[in-house]
Amino acid sequence: MKPRPDYFSDDRPPRRRPAKKRPPRKSATERRSERASKPDRPRQDRPTLVPRTARQLAFYLLQEGDLLGERERGGQPPLFATERLESAFTEFALSPEDRRLAQELLNGTIRRKGTLDILLSDCCQRPLKELELELVWLMRLGAYQLVYLDAIPDHAAVNETVDVARWYDKQRWCQFLNGNLRSVSRLLAATEVIGPATDTLPTRDGHFRSLTKPLFADPRHEPQRYLSETQSFPGWLLDRWSKQYDFDELARLCQWFNAPAPLFLRVNSRKTNRNELLSQFEQAEVAAEAGSLDNSIRMRKSYAIRNLPGFDEGLFTVQDETPQRVCSLLNAQPGEAVWDMCAAPGTKSTCLAEAMNNQGTLLATDINATRLKRVQENARRLELSIIKTDVLPDNPPYAIRVQFDAILIDAPCSNTGVLGKRSEARWRLRSDDINELARIQRHLLGAALTFLKPGGRIVYATCSIEPEENELQVRQFLQGHRDLELQSEEKFTPGQPADGGYAALITRRTDS
The missing domain is CATH 3.40.50.150 (Vaccinia Virus protein VP39)
Structure with missing residues (x-):
C-alpha cells in the first residue's frame, strides 16, 4: 500500500473548505422591484390592445411613446392628449361614464405628474427613472386616483389599476404595483387640514390633503417652491410668472390650470341661433347654458361632442x-x-x-x-x-x-x-x-x-x-x-x- 500523502496525516488539522460568501438577502420589496423591471421575453402572440375601460384607455394613451420626453427617446406623439383622446373615443366604444373618467384620468395624471412623482419616490425603493416608463405611468395613474379622486375608494383604485397591468400583459408588474400603491394610500392621512404646510397638498376647490410625513418645501419660507411641488409646475415657469403676477395670482393660475377646463361651443349663426340650439339641448337633457358672447354656449357637463344634437347638421363647433x-x-x-x-x-x-x-x-x-x-x-x-x-x-x-x-x-x-x-x-x-x-x-x-x-x-x-x-x-x-x-x-x-x-x-x- 502506498504511503498516504502527508496532507492527509492525522496529526494535521483537518482542512476546511472556505465558507461560500452569499450576498445579503434582499427584502421582499427589492425582489418585487427587480421582477417588475426585468424585460419581457419576446412574444409573437401578444394580442392587439383594445381598451374597454376608462383606466385602460387612459393608460393606453399615456404609454404611447415617450409622452413628455422623459427618457430622451424622441418618440413624443405629434398631437396633444386631448386631441388623441377624441380620436380614441371614436375608435373604442366606452360608456359615457367611462369616457368622462378616462378624460379626467388622462389629463389629471399628466398635469399632476410632478406631485405624484414626489409621493411615489417616497414610497418606492428604487428611483423612478430606473423603472420602465410604462410602469411609472401606471403607478402615476393609480396614485392620481388615490390622491385626487375622493369618489373612488382606495381599494378600487389599487385593484383596478393592477388589473390594467394584467390587461397590458405585464403580470410581473402586479405585485410591485400593488405594494407601492398601497404605500401611497398609507401616506395619505384622514385628518382634515385648512392650509398649506410641509405635510399638506392642495387638491381641488381650495381643499387640502394631509400626509403622514412632511414631503414638501416649507410654504412659510419657500412659498414658490411649495407651489411648484404641490401644484405640479416647473419651478422655472413659476419664477418667470412671478415677475408679472403676485403670489396669490400665481396660486390662482395654478389652481385654474389643474382643474378641468370648461367647454364652450360656437353656434353656427348661418344655420341657427343660440336659443334654438339650447332648446334642442334641453329636450335631449343636455346640460348647457348661454355663454358671455352672443354665439357662445357653455357646457355644464362633459359629453361626447359628436353625439350632441345638431353636430352632424353643422349647427355648432367647439x-x-x-x-x-x-x-x-x-x-x-x-x-x-x-x-x-x-x-x-x-x-x-x-x-x-x-x-x-x-x-x-x-x-x-x-x-x-x-x-x-x-x-x-x-x-x-x-x-x-x-x-x-x-x-x-x-x-x-x-x-x-x-x-x-x-x-x-x-x-x-x-x-x-x-x-x-x-x-x-x-x-x-x-x-x-x-x-x-x-x-x-x-x-x-x-x-x-x-x-x-x-x-x-x-x-x-x-x-x-x-x-x-x-x-x-x-x-x-x-x-x-x-x-x-x-x-x-x-x-x-x-x-x-x-x-x-x-x-x-x-x-x-x-x-x-
Whole structure:
C-alpha cells in the first residue's frame, strides 16, 4: 500500500473548505422591484390592445411613446392628449361614464405628474427613472386616483389599476404595483387640514390633503417652491410668472390650470341661433347654458361632442370664448379676401367664414398637411364653401398671388395660456423655447405683411401669457414698420372667464 500523502496525516488539522460568501438577502420589496423591471421575453402572440375601460384607455394613451420626453427617446406623439383622446373615443366604444373618467384620468395624471412623482419616490425603493416608463405611468395613474379622486375608494383604485397591468400583459408588474400603491394610500392621512404646510397638498376647490410625513418645501419660507411641488409646475415657469403676477395670482393660475377646463361651443349663426340650439339641448337633457358672447354656449357637463344634437347638421363647433373674441377683432366682412395663416385645425377659419356669411375668399394655410385635412372636414360639416386650404413651406417665398384685406396670424407659441387644456405643454416646454418661438413669430409677421393690402388689417394672436410673445413682440415689430399702426390689443387672463392669450389689431395705412 502506498504511503498516504502527508496532507492527509492525522496529526494535521483537518482542512476546511472556505465558507461560500452569499450576498445579503434582499427584502421582499427589492425582489418585487427587480421582477417588475426585468424585460419581457419576446412574444409573437401578444394580442392587439383594445381598451374597454376608462383606466385602460387612459393608460393606453399615456404609454404611447415617450409622452413628455422623459427618457430622451424622441418618440413624443405629434398631437396633444386631448386631441388623441377624441380620436380614441371614436375608435373604442366606452360608456359615457367611462369616457368622462378616462378624460379626467388622462389629463389629471399628466398635469399632476410632478406631485405624484414626489409621493411615489417616497414610497418606492428604487428611483423612478430606473423603472420602465410604462410602469411609472401606471403607478402615476393609480396614485392620481388615490390622491385626487375622493369618489373612488382606495381599494378600487389599487385593484383596478393592477388589473390594467394584467390587461397590458405585464403580470410581473402586479405585485410591485400593488405594494407601492398601497404605500401611497398609507401616506395619505384622514385628518382634515385648512392650509398649506410641509405635510399638506392642495387638491381641488381650495381643499387640502394631509400626509403622514412632511414631503414638501416649507410654504412659510419657500412659498414658490411649495407651489411648484404641490401644484405640479416647473419651478422655472413659476419664477418667470412671478415677475408679472403676485403670489396669490400665481396660486390662482395654478389652481385654474389643474382643474378641468370648461367647454364652450360656437353656434353656427348661418344655420341657427343660440336659443334654438339650447332648446334642442334641453329636450335631449343636455346640460348647457348661454355663454358671455352672443354665439357662445357653455357646457355644464362633459359629453361626447359628436353625439350632441345638431353636430352632424353643422349647427355648432367647439371653440373657447377667447378665440371667438380674437376672430371678432379681425372683423371679417362678406366679400373680403381673408387669410388664416396658421389655420389647422380650422376652428378660427370657420368662425371667420361664418362672420363673412360664406361670401368672399378665405385661404386657410398651415405647414402640416395632415392637420389641414381637419380644416376641410370642419368646413364641409358646417357647409362653408369659401374656405380653401393650402400647405405652406417652412420658409418663404410663399406661392400666394392674392393681396388680402385681412390676415389672422394665430402664431405658434408656448401655450402658457392654455396649460389646462394642453396637459403636456408645461412639461414639454423649456425656458429657451420662448426665445425661439418669438423668432418664428417675428418671421410670420414679416411674411404676412408682404400680402396685406394698403388699408388692410392684421390680427396677431397667441394662446400665451408671456410678454416676449405678445406685447413686446408687437412693439418691436411696429418699430421697424412705420406704415403700420396698433389699433387695439387685449390680454386674456386665464380663467377670466376662459382661456388665456393675447390679440393685437394692426392696420396698414392706405398711402403705404
